[in-house]
Amino acid sequence: MLTENDVRVASERNGKLAPTVTVPARLMSDTPGRFRFRVASDYRFPATVQPIATALRSHLPNASVRVNLDNGSVTVYYDRDRISGDRLYGILQDLNIRFVVSDKSDAATELTEVIASANRQIDRVTEGAVDLRFLVPLGFGTLAVRQLIVEGVQLNVIPWYALAWYAFDSFLKLHYTLGKSEN
Numbered sequence: 001m002l003t004e005n006d007v008r009v010a011s012e013r014n015g016k017l018a019p020t021v022t023v024p025a026r027l028m029s030d031t032p033g034r035f036r037f038r039v040a041s042d043y044r045f046p047a048t049v050q051p052i053a054t055a056l057r058s059h060l061p062n063a064s065v066r067v068n069l070d071n072g073s074v075t076v077y078y079d080r081d082r083i084s085g086d087r088l089y090g091i092l093q094d095l096n097i098r099f100v101v102s103d104k105s106d107a108a109t110e111l112t113e114v115i116a117s118a119n120r121q122i123d124r125v126t127e128g129a130v131d132l133r134f135l136v137p138l139g140f141g142t143l144a145v146r147q148l149i150v151e152g153v154q155l156n157v158i159p160w161y162a163l164a165w166y167a168f169d170s171f172l173k174l175h176y177t178l179g180k181s182e183n
Contacts, residue, residue, distance in 0.1 A: 022096045023048060028073065032080040035088055036073055037099070041113060044072035052095055059091045137171035140164075 023043050029036040039049055049067055056065045056076060063078040076088065092099075119132045144163030153160070 021048075022098050023052070024100045025097050027099050029075075030085065032085075034075065034077055035085070036075040037092075037097070039072040039074065040100070041072065044069060049074065052097065055095050056091065060088070133171075133174040136174065137167045140167035140170060 024040040025037045027037050046069065049069060049072065053065045053067045053074060060076065060078055060083060062082060063076055066075045078088065115132065123131050140163050144160045144167055147158060147163055148160035
């Protein structure tokens with residue numbers, strides 16, 4: 001993962017983002033006269049975003065560039081009669097901004113990042129012995145056994161067999177997903 005120090009060193013080397021530093025971003029809005037993108041969360045610090053904004057201002061002197069470091073967004077307001085969208089995309093490519101296509105919503109992306117971070121922490125703490133793909137089904141399985149012992153076979157509360165199914169199903173789905181992503 002790129003750190004703020006890596007970007008600062010690269011920026012100091014040649015006064016702008018080094019060609020080797022590629023910044024992933026997501027297109028948020030592209031309407032005539034207004035272009036907005038969001039820098040990936042791992043790159044949301046001044047040493048990355050400010051050089052991008054400065055370069056955009058120098059390449060587009062009649063444009064207004066606004067930066068929001070909290071959410072990593074950069075908004076460019078430009079004269080659509082003087083600047084084409086292709087020219088703007090070209091400038092962003094020259095600045096090593098690479099747009100990532102995602103069919104996930106922002107909320108889904110953030111939730112996925114939080115869960116992945118928690119999974120990495122659990123993996124680190126347990127030295128690779130367990131992860132969320134093991135703990136989630138184990139939790140459902142434990143609840144199923146508890147429900148069966150405490151309540152018996154009752155249908156008026158969450159039945160033990162539903163929890164047992166959740167344990168089995170989540171175990172298969174989580175491990176099947178792992179196999180797919182490694183291929």
